[in-house]
Amino acid sequence: MKNIAIICGGDSGEYDISIKSGRVVGAHLDRSKYKGWLLEVKGNEWFYEHTEGQKHVVDKNDFSLNVEGDHIRFDGVFNAIHGTPGEDGKIQGYLDMLGIPYTSCGVDSSALSFNKHLCNKFISAYGISVANSVTFRKGEKINPEEVIDTLGLPLFVKPARSGSSVGVSKVHTADRFDEAVQKALAEDEQVLIEEFIAGRELACGLVNKGEELIVFPLTEIISKKDFFDYEAKYTEGMASEVTPASVDADVEQDIKTLSAFLFRQMGCKGFVRFDYILGERGLYFLEVNAIPGITEESLLPQMANAFGMSITELFTIAIDNLFE
Ligand SMILES: Nc1ncnc2c1ncn2[C@@H]1O[C@H](COP(=O)(O)OP(=O)(O)O)[C@@H](O)[C@H]1O
Ligand SMILES: [Mg+2]
Known part of the structure; x- marks a missing residue:
């Protein structure tokens, strides 16, 4: 035992x-x-x-x-x-x-995946699309007009290091910009501002079983809010999560192959979830979650379930990896 x-x-x-x-x-x-x-x-x-x-x-x-x-x-x-x-x-x-x-990713893959600015730079080096963005730290001056000129409206303001949409805002008008920046700064001293990528939100979960990589069916997230914010994530009925996602077979394969590639390139461990936006101009990487939600209602257990794997089996795989 x-x-x-x-x-x-x-x-x-x-x-x-x-x-x-x-x-x-x-x-x-x-x-x-x-x-x-x-x-x-x-x-x-x-x-x-x-x-x-x-x-x-x-x-x-x-x-x-x-x-x-x-x-x-x-x-x-x-x-x-x-x-x-x-x-x-x-x-x-x-x-x-x-x-x-x-059970989780190690030091470097965790630090990399958790900082959305650093992670986007890393991911885009492989030629994968990410939203155009600007970043700044607490105390640094930013010019809202310049940022809005560059990225357009609406735009997303987020803490570089956060999750569950805590501190994330979708800014539709220039007068809401400062408020969004303050909200992000309350979570982290580094802020990331991204252009808005219109499209469908898709997630791909994976778990390694020793050297083998298991890729789960994709989930599409359809939020009833303006975006997939904290309320949409944790309030019953505020978002629908469709697993397996209804997408073309080639798109599905692309996302799975890409996620498996990124899992290995980043040196991930255990179960991880990669999130994307499928827009008119193709697939955009949104973020990676090294410690994704694992309540019964969370995306990853739903994905595992659609794959035919119970939550207990998922946890057992993650723990057994430690004693190989
Ligand atoms: N650049 C973007 N374009 C469109 N939607 C976005 C963008 N960035 C974030 N979002 C929306 O905000 C949500 C939370 O952003 P995300 O970067 O995933 O932060 P968190 O780590 O808090 O989940 C996403 O699930 C998505 O609905
Ligand atoms: Mg997210």
């Missing part, structure tokens, strides 16, 4: 979602193979809640726990932290130094 630390929480606007994800992992873990320990990581406070209110602090020297006289060491980590420090490479660096394996 292996001890698996399921880490969740984190220090971003996705805290609540991550707590949910962690609980889902705990509930669907294959109990015949693993003993799951749900650990909350928040700032400097890392703990295991044994029974309600009874917190056991993690010993960060060796990532272990003392629970009622037992010293618990972990064979592996199931990473369910969306946002920092779970999706950007930070906790990966810590675990690497301790030699504890984890």
Whole structure:
């Protein structure tokens, strides 16, 4: 029986979602193979809640726990932290130094995939289309008129490092520009402003099983809001998610081949979701999620399900990878 630390929480606007994800992992873990320990990581406070209110602090020297006289060491980590420090490479660096394996992408692929500006630059180097953009950091001067002249309206303002659409705005008129920038700056000190790409939103999920790469059926996201914002993502009935997506077979194959190529080029691990916009001028890369949502309603479990893989099988593949 292996001890698996399921880490969740984190220090971003996705805290609540991550707590949910962690609980889902705990509930669907294959109990015949693993003993799951749900650990909350928040700032400097890392703990295991044994029974309600009874917190056991993690010993960060060796990532272990003392629970009622037992010293618990972990064979592996199931990473369910969306946002920092779970999706950007930070906790990966810590675990690497301790030699504890984890289910997600490593330090460099996490850091790269989590910064939308850096990731777009990397992806476009392969000749893949990404939205035209400008970026700036807190304190740097930007000229809204110039940006609007360059990118047109509407445009998207987003934190370079965020998720769940937290801090993301679609700006239709120049007078809403500053407000959108402030909202993005509240999440991250770096902001990315992108031209609007009109088209259909498609997602491609993958998981590696050792060296083998399993590519799931595509999902089309149809938001009832102006874009796929936080409300559309997490409110029942605000978006429809169609799996498998109804797209031409050649387009589907292109997206799957491209996602598998990018997974390998970026050195991804575990399950990852690549998002695209299929516009009039072809396919645009939108972003990659190294710690995608994994509640029962989330896209990736839906994709796995359409492939004939249960959520427990998906988690088992990700954990078994650690002990090959
Ligand atoms: N350049 C863009 N053109 C069109 N829609 C966009 C663009 N950027 C973001 N969006 C919309 O905003 C949503 C959130 O943006 P995204 O970059 O995926 O951030 P997050 O990591 O928070 O999900 C997307 O799912 C899409 O609906
Ligand atoms: Mg997204």
